[in-house]
Amino acid sequence: MNAELIAVGTELLMGQIVNTNARHLSRRFAEMGVNVYWQTVVGDNPGRLADAIRLAAGRADLVVLTGGLGPTTDDITRDVLAHVTGRKLATDRAALEKIRRFYEERRMPMPESNARQAQYVEGGEPLPNDTGMAVGTALEHEGKLYVLLPGPPREMEPMFDRYARPWIERRLNGEQPIFSRMLKFAGIGESSLEAALEDLFRGQTDPTLALYAGDGTVTLRATTRAADRAEADRRMEPVVAEIRRRAGAHLFAEEDVGLEEAVVRLLAEKGLTLSVAESCTGGLLGQLVTSVPGSSAVFYGGVIAYSNKWKTKGLGVPQELLDGPGAPGAVSAETAEAMAAGLLRLTGTDAAVAISGVAGPAHSEAKPVGLVYVALAARGEPVRTDRLNLTGGRDGIRLRAARHALYRLWQWAKEKP
Amino acid sequence: MNAELIAVGTELLMGQIVNTNARHLSRRFAEMGVNVYWQTVVGDNPGRLADAIRLAAGRADLVVLTGGLGPTTDDITRDVLAHVTGRKLATDRAALEKIRRFYEERRMPMPESNARQAQYVEGGEPLPNDTGMAVGTALEHEGKLYVLLPGPPREMEPMFDRYARPWIERRLNGEQPIFSRMLKFAGIGESSLEAALEDLFRGQTDPTLALYAGDGTVTLRATTRAADRAEADRRMEPVVAEIRRRAGAHLFAEEDVGLEEAVVRLLAEKGLTLSVAESCTGGLLGQLVTSVPGSSAVFYGGVIAYSNKWKTKGLGVPQELLDGPGAPGAVSAETAEAMAAGLLRLTGTDAAVAISGVAGPAHSEAKPVGLVYVALAARGEPVRTDRLNLTGGRDGIRLRAARHALYRLWQWAKEKP
Numbered sequence: 001m002n003a004e005l006i007a008v009g010t011e012l013l014m015g016q017i018v019n020t021n022a023r024h025l026s027r028r029f030a031e032m033g034v035n036v037y038w039q040t041v042v043g044d045n046p047g048r049l050a051d052a053i054r055l056a057a058g059r060a061d062l063v064v065l066t067g068g069l070g071p072t073t074d075d076i077t078r079d080v081l082a083h084v085t086g087r088k089l090a091t092d093r094a095a096l097e098k099i100r101r102f103y104e105e106r107r108m109p110m111p112e113s114n115a116r117q118a119q120y121v122e123g124g125e126p127l128p129n130d131t132g133m134a135v136g137t138a139l140e141h142e143g144k145l146y147v148l149l150p151g152p153p154r155e156m157e158p159m160f161d162r163y164a165r166p167w168i169e170r171r172l173n174g175e176q177p178i179f180s181r182m183l184k185f186a187g188i189g190e191s192s193l194e195a196a197l198e199d200l201f202r203g204q205t206d207p208t209l210a211l212y213a214g215d216g217t218v219t220l221r222a223t224t225r226a227a228d229r230a231e232a233d234r235r236m237e238p239v240v241a242e243i244r245r246r247a248g249a250h251l252f253a254e255e256d257v258g259l260e261e262a263v264v265r266l267l268a269e270k271g272l273t274l275s276v277a278e279s280c281t282g283g284l285l286g287q288l289v290t291s292v293p294g295s296s297a298v299f300y301g302g303v304i305a306y307s308n309k310w311k312t313k314g315l316g317v318p319q320e321l322l323d324g325p326g327a328p329g330a331v332s333a334e335t336a337e338a339m340a341a342g343l344l345r346l347t348g349t350d351a352a353v354a355i356s357g358v359a360g361p362a363h364s365e366a367k368p369v370g371l372v373y374v375a376l377a378a379r380g381e382p383v384r385t386d387r388l389n390l391t392g393g394r395d396g397i398r399l400r401a402a403r404h405a406l407y408r409l410w411q412w413a414k415e416k417p
Numbered sequence: 418m419n420a421e422l423i424a425v426g427t428e429l430l431m432g433q434i435v436n437t438n439a440r441h442l443s444r445r446f447a448e449m450g451v452n453v454y455w456q457t458v459v460g461d462n463p464g465r466l467a468d469a470i471r472l473a474a475g476r477a478d479l480v481v482l483t484g485g486l487g488p489t490t491d492d493i494t495r496d497v498l499a500h501v502t503g504r505k506l507a508t509d510r511a512a513l514e515k516i517r518r519f520y521e522e523r524r525m526p527m528p529e530s531n532a533r534q535a536q537y538v539e540g541g542e543p544l545p546n547d548t549g550m551a552v553g554t555a556l557e558h559e560g561k562l563y564v565l566l567p568g569p570p571r572e573m574e575p576m577f578d579r580y581a582r583p584w585i586e587r588r589l590n591g592e593q594p595i596f597s598r599m600l601k602f603a604g605i606g607e608s609s610l611e612a613a614l615e616d617l618f619r620g621q622t623d624p625t626l627a628l629y630a631g632d633g634t635v636t637l638r639a640t641t642r643a644a645d646r647a648e649a650d651r652r653m654e655p656v657v658a659e660i661r662r663r664a665g666a667h668l669f670a671e672e673d674v675g676l677e678e679a680v681v682r683l684l685a686e687k688g689l690t691l692s693v694a695e696s697c698t699g700g701l702l703g704q705l706v707t708s709v710p711g712s713s714a715v716f717y718g719g720v721i722a723y724s725n726k727w728k729t730k731g732l733g734v735p736q737e738l739l740d741g742p743g744a745p746g747a748v749s750a751e752t753a754e755a756m757a758a759g760l761l762r763l764t765g766t767d768a769a770v771a772i773s774g775v776a777g778p779a780h781s782e783a784k785p786v787g788l789v790y791v792a793l794a795a796r797g798e799p800v801r802t803d804r805l806n807l808t809g810g811r812d813g814i815r816l817r818a819a820r821h822a823l824y825r826l827w828q829w830a831k832e833k834p
Binding site for chain 1: 426428429430431432433435436437439440441442443444445446447453454455456457458459460462465469473477487488489490491519522523528530531547548549571575629662670692693697700701703705706707708709710712713716717719720721722723724726727728730731734738763764777778779811812815
């Protein structure tokens with residue numbers, strides 16, 4: 001079965017809101033094994049909405065419309081679907097009763113327009129709205145399925161999950177659902193990873209493989225159709241095992257979690273604690289780590305050593321590393337190491353990681369934009385330092401530097417008992 | 418002029434990401450006076466993408482495609498547009514050189530597929546990518562305009578704003594351009610601001626006024642069509658002056674800058690320096706301040722005082738404030754004040770700001786999620802502390818807490834000579 005999603009609302013076309021309904025429904029349909037080939041957004045305009053519905057019915061088996069079910073005159077979705085299918089509107093008595101009661105209990109007069117929210121397209125089934133007023137519609141018409149849902153996510157999501165999804169699933173005769181597995185990589189670029197797995201990508205049709213790059217991480221998704229999760233896992237396991245064999249050193253998770261979450265979990269599992277010293281990232285690494293709920297179990301704190309004075313006073317970096325003739329300067333392996341080692345002494349955590357670099361836009365100390373040093377100090381181990389050449393503008397460089405520090409922490413913690 | 422936006426990417430149809438590019442472009446087109454009647458999402462499938470392009474060209478003057486310009490084999494957008502318009506691909510030599518240099522500097526072999534990112538559709542103009550590798554295309558073909566942009570927002574947004582937008586604006590012949598003015602507010606909610614300006618919103622048709630809320634800031638956009646900037650400014654000035662009169666205490670900028678940028682500029686202008694002490698925000702405030710290029714002129718550094726031990730050891734917060742019977746605890750006005758005062762002593766900056774609170778999801782010290790204290794210490798002044806009750810989930814609470822600290826800094830610095 002193929003579906004098309006149509007979101008109705010001029011506020012989407014004006015950029016006032018983002019179409020998160022499309023994401024929610026697309027995820028659900030992926031789970032159900034329904035292919036979404038098109039998503040469309042159209043405004044509160046009867047002619048264009050009718051065109052969009054006719055176009056969708058011509059290229060999909062199931063047309064799902066969200067938005068435009070409210071009480072005001074620009075809420076036109078149910079009227080336009082009724083017009084396109086040559087039907088009338090019917091009233092859901094239970095929904096109308098609920099609306100009336102709402103106003104009675106508040107001792108307010110019910111605006112007449114509110115009765116519209118109890119209407120659905122005749123011949124279809126009204127879909128109850130447990131978290132709002134407007135009912136939906138589920139309709140079969142000339143061999144196509146139509147589902148009308150309200151626009152606000154807190155009404156749309158329960159209506160879909162409780163009423164529309166079972167209605168659609170009863171009509172999914174025979175097709176097997178889709179199952180995915182996510183593999184998450186760090187410390188390797190998208191094209192290097194693709195090159196390492198090229199033959200798998202070329203030869204593979206079941207499961208299908210796809211790569212997506214974020215800032216400093218890459219996601220590989222393997223997808224197959226199967227009767228159930230167990231069969232899907234059996235079919236995917238050989239190729240996943242081969243990917244693990246080739247790129248396991250970069251594979252930080254086999255589910256859809258961020259690198260910071262994987263690192264916090266791993267540190268917590270192993271009972272390790274962490275502190276951070278940040279120059280060019282200015283607090284970003286600490287912010288990423290503490291974005292994970294429960295990070296207080298592993299994260300002690302840190303020093304934002306932005307100025308050279310604070311590197312010396314706050315972390316004990318020797319002044320002679322930072323300035324003077326022949327000094328390596330703030331952006332150097334020596335300074336990053338002194339930052340990490342100084343922090344470790346101050347905090348007594350199991351690991352201390354330091355970042356110093358040039359995030360741009362201007363270079364500094366005559367060093368190029370994108371040059372970043374990441375140092376990891378751990379008790380009883382020599383300090384290890386990476387030299388990076390990063391691209392992507394100030395924000396991109398900072399994010400990649402912080403993600404690289406997380407990757408190094410993950411590598412380090414993985415080897416711990 | 419009417420535009421259709423086509424986002425290309427199976428990850429959108431699978432619900433893995435949200436189409437934020439559509440929002441960004443729709444807002445820009447609203448400013449430019451270009452009507453967006455359709456937004457479409459289609460997967461990495463040549464046949465369906467070609468159909469989408471043909472359909473869009475039939476109903477819009479301008480077709481803007483985002484995504485599918487990367488180096489991998491499922492990046493097909495430029496090839497499909499070339500096919501649909503019967504053109505070849507050309508290579509942008511400057512872009513190819515930049516890609517080669519990137520790999521040379523890193524002493525890495527360039528994967529051959531990377532050269533694809535320097536290609537654009539022949540007969541069009543390549544659009545430079547200042548924050549990434551893949552060039553875009555701006556093309557006129559049979560009376561229609563086509564613009565190809567990369568998918569990642571941090572590449573798409575600068576390419577659109579710097580190169581595609583001026584290219585489109587040169588082709589907006591005859592229609593009077595739209596001019597906007599942005600007024601940026603902090604320390605006030607969207608609905609309070611709307612209530613304060615309600616009669617202006619109701620009565621106003623030229624300029625039109627619109628409000629958008631971000632996390633902790635609110636943007637008011639006034640828009641008018643005019644022959645030139647000077648005429649537009651003359652038309653907008655009376656209503657802007659009235660808004661200034663009513664809500665000036667919250668108006669931190671009269672242009673589209675972030676609060677952190679406004680604060681850094683103001684501190685720099687007044688020759689003031691800053692340090693930060695962060696508990697629940699974990700580095701976010703430092704990260705926001707240092708996201709502004711040139712922040713090193715005002716930002717000394719800080720302490721991420723996440724654990725209580727580090728609050729004591731790194732900032733000198735008295736132990737008896739943090740625990741023991743009857744202690745106010747880490748989330749209290751007393752601790753926030755001690756953090757700010759301790760930091761001021763250590764760093765000697767003109768101002769030191771501290772944040773301590775409960776970001777959630779779990780409460781802590783039996784205090785509710787969203788309770789946050791922000792303290793500002795400045796030389797020779799009493800420490801001033803705000804108690805906030807914030808909503809919005811862990812990320813939202815942290816961001817609003819950091820933005821509130823910035824707002825307090827802005828208020829404080831505004832009064833300095």
